[in-house]
Amino acid sequence: MKVAYLYQRGSVIEMVKKAGLSIASLLCLLTLASDAQYRNASRDAIEQPEKVMEAVGVKPGMLIGEIGAGHGYFTFWLAKGVGETGKVYANDIDKSALAAIERRRASESVPNIETVLGTVDDPCLPAGALDMVFVVNAFHDLERPVELLANLLPALKPGTTVVVMDRDHERTPDSEGHFLTRAEVEEIVGRSVFEMVRVETFLRYHNLYILTARK
Template sequence: MNRVLAIGVVVALGGAVGSADEPPKAREKPKYEYREDHDPDGIGKFYMGREIAQVMGYGGIGWLERKERIKEEDPEKLMKALEVKAGAVVADVGAGSGYHTFMLAPLVGEKGKVIASDIQQEMLDAVTKKAKQLKVPNVETVKGTTTDPKLPAGGVDLILLVDVYHEFEFPFEMTEKMVAALKPGGRLVFVEFRSEDDKVLIKPVHKMTERQVLKEMAAFPELGHTKTVGTLPWQHVVIFSKKEAKK
């Protein structure tokens, strides 16, 4: 082997070893923007071109439990679309009054668990009270923060977000934590009122297009878009799965 070729081989091998020892690059965090001119139902904070909506407070719990919700959202059809398995650990993030929590509880069964996560203690108190009244033992409440839903790392099979993601003050940080909480193959499910449809009578900042959901989740390569269910009356169900770790 001549001297030039030998040097080239050493350099190539050295570079390969060096790159293998380099720590993985940190995830690039998209910047938030703040605007004074914004929708009155928003908080003036924008993420990837979308204004973040105001959070529905405990005073709106009656709206969450309204009878019209059955016609407007068809939650039974949503439950079927989720294909929840017995024994699963499911997190209802932004659970509110627990409307969907108590629909999920019988699906996961005695060996499963539903974690109701919310940032408002009043909402969690309402869930706890209802669980006692209905004698539902497999519901657990967790108080999250605006940046962390406080879910067990790598311990959740399904995270359900019903009409709530658009209200996250820190959507990037929340998603990062939720992805970490999913088991390999676990699913992250967005249920959002369709912004593409003018007939959906919901305030604009409280709706999202499928395209926007996909855009925001593109920051997380661990997630793969599995499918979008468009059979609900007013909402679409955008489903992502956490990819298996490479061996």
Template structure:
């Protein structure tokens, strides 16, 4: 058993945080993002076959250095494109936690997990402002083509921060375009992560991913919610496109 994840087996997947009880966050004040947010579920990157033909999942997992025995989370798992491929990569000694806020999507994914016999996969329903991940549990947390849909990114990232193990990192794949068009300026992405207690460690333009790849680690500490100041997109303010190009694995 790995840090309680085995308790969320595919047969008991959909009852976590889905009993109709309203989400009651701690009494803390988080800033709202100074930008629009994309609508959920209205953007489809491409089919799984097309994504595999581009080598998308393989490229992302290689960049993230996913190895046998790791414990990883797939946030906004949807139909499970990354979930099933991560399950194969981490092997029988690893664990994958697939998380989403869409109960119907999780039901479909649960059936897929059962059908494909993925015994190292667990499924959890999160909340819009809280992924509800267990603390000190993950070597990698994946957020692929979904970050721009998070309505309360500062609260979401702040609550996700304790879920990383020592040396754990967050992987983001997204597209460099306005946040109401299913993408996010990489400078704005980096700013929002850093304001909540993360550090950028890798960035790569990746046409094969139809966007870019960014990787963050937890900083030494995270600020109190009231200390977080929202970022403002320079592109939104000036109309100028700016690019973030740190050297691979270079801290910024």
């Protein structure tokens, strides 16, 4: 539709020149956008965010924390899942990653996302606020997972579910030891203030580890 608009207004080339872009720059930007769309479509098929949210009970109005949100792939799915009456607190220790989320939040007008800068052992999420927490493709990279889980506890409402979605080393080709086995995740959780309630295995490469605080 934007392309059609450009044609209606005049030559695309003239418009690009007026914007101070070379044709090569325009082609590069279009290629990057196309590649990003392809990568997201491929990731959608592998990670099935809508199915994941349905499986763990994401509902409109929820306040959800996401630890290790990165550039926000899952964050924006969660924001859609909780709707206008809910909110997603996107945590990371990387300021540039959070800045990327903030730019996309502004460009797509998604008001129900708030970024939170944390540390390696404390996500710094709001106290007593969260109905659910996600850790998507980040658990295997946590430097101090047991300590971080302990510092997460004050942010949870009673009975809050923590969803750890991580690739299973035994089901991930060419992982070269980067990802954790199910047994390794269970061992880490066993040393923490949480207990594992169940494990969902319907995704091709990932496990969903469902945790709750120990009583």
